[in-house]
């Protein structure tokens with residue numbers, strides 16, 4: 001009789017999914033394991049201030065510290081390693097004589113390539129590799145399979161594919177109180193350098209200003225608090241939310257940073273919502289309900305994971321080929337809160353300070369940069385969001401930018417947000433603007449939306465001279481929005497007539513007309 005195989009020594013690689021709850025890949029790592037080494041690799045690819053803003057990196061470091069203390073409480077630890085995963089992981093799996101490698105599936109482009117390389121290297125070294133889906137409710141491949149092998153390109157189609165797939169899997173059970181530790185006969189590798197680093201060590205000098213703290217503990221507390229107001233959950237209707245609400249709290253859950261890093265599981269969020277809905281039979285429905293918001297996330301993940309060149313205009317079969325301008329001056333003014341429109345500049349200031357804004361606020365600044373006023377490419381705006389948002393999430397970010405610029409998913413380019421009246425509707429006294437743009441703090445409410453209209457005496461009294469202390473508007477909204485609409489129409493017409501060489505052959509044949517079906521218009525309006 002051959003001897004029983006030795007129990008595995010596992011390496012668990014945290015990337016997103018920075019949590020212990022609902023973590024099926026971690027369950028796979030600890031199963032029958034003799035030892036389990038949880039690691040996070042600080043990949044230099046991500047760690048560049050020009051790539052990732054201070055609020056997000058700080059949120060990540062807080063999440064790692066929280067994870068480390070939760071693992072320690074269960075007799076384990078988190079080793080934070082530095083370097084390129086392709087170099088660092090093989091080194092430690094050899095050193096620790098690892099026989100099993102586990103990690104959560106990641107569908108982002110960079111991650112897919114990286115993970116394929118790691119998987120191949122591990123398998124070549126005779127290591128078993130287990131990778132489970134738990135960042136999303138569904139495996140994106142299953143959703144596409146239920147849609148005839150194609151990514152869903154409208155919410156309705158997504159809902160159909162989702163109902164064919166059945167309800168999402170329940171969250172994985174809680175982990176045991178005691179996890180397998182490291183092999184007691186061996187030392188943890190590189191003991192001296194496995195702590196969570198400081199911002200300074202990573203080259204960040206700025207002080208994070210966001211009020212949101214990272215970590216699974218914070219995420220669970222936030223979920224519990226937000227869903228404890230069952231009447232609020234049942235009545236939640238996204239289009240009716242107030243984008244200017246910030247004090248004492250914004251109008252939505254602010255779970256996005258926690259979902260981005262996987263500090264909270266989408267499946268736990270889903271299950272918790274179902275429990276509220278069981279109690280509150282009268283509740284709003286997708287796409288506008290809180291559940292509907294979680295499903296928008298799934299929708300974009302499925303679209304992104306199975307659309308070639310999804311993150312760019314060129315070669316992207318779902319993206320309209322609009323002739324955006326390359327206006328560096330306009331772009332910089334937008335990015336640096338200097339457009340002269342207080343509503344737009346205050347939202348962009350919130351992005352810099354908090355790394356988060358309400359969805360409708362994101363709508364306003366994205367529309368303004370692209371088809372509304374400045375006619376600058378959505379890719380440029382997306383990159384700014386990608387750097388500064390704590391919740392910066394490639395699939396959702398590119399998808400929403402394509403939506404707002406009427407490049408994909410949404411085609412009513414003639415519906416433009418006013419950078420003056422829209423904000424006025426919500427922020428009646430200008431409190432939001434005053435908070436995020438203190439230069440306007442003494443401007444009377446009457447002029448706060450259009451301070452260039454304030455008489456010089458009022459500007460002097462408010463200590464804010466337009467053109468000196470705060471810019472005059474960089475465009476005449478009434479005039480440029482008409483020009484933008486005309487240019488959008490011309491771009492759409494050219495594509496319809498098949499004059500656009502970048503559109504895919506299938507799309508050229510069908511034209512764009514089918515995209516504005518009444519059903520899609522309804523879903524778009526609901527969003």
Ligand SMILES: Cc1cc2nc3c(=O)[nH]c(=O)nc-3n(C[C@H](O)[C@H](O)[C@H](O)COP(=O)(O)OP(=O)(O)OC[C@H]3O[C@@H](n4cnc5c(N)ncnc54)[C@H](O)[C@@H]3O)c2cc1C
Pocket residue numbers: 238252253254255256257259260293294295296297298300357358359360362363366385389391392393394396397398400401404
């Ligand atoms: C131009 C633009 C860029 C965006 N970029 C991102 C991004 O990088 N990362 C990101 O998470 N969200 C992004 N969004 C979507 C949305 O604005 C945020 O998810 C939401 O504002 C986060 O706040 P919340 O958690 O309080 O949302 P809630 O309303 O409480 O919704 C709960 C969760 O549902 C999901 N969700 C809500 N709205 C959307 C949506 N429209 N699309 C996809 N998922 C959604 C999020 O995971 C969110 O945390 C973007 C929206 C726009 C218009």
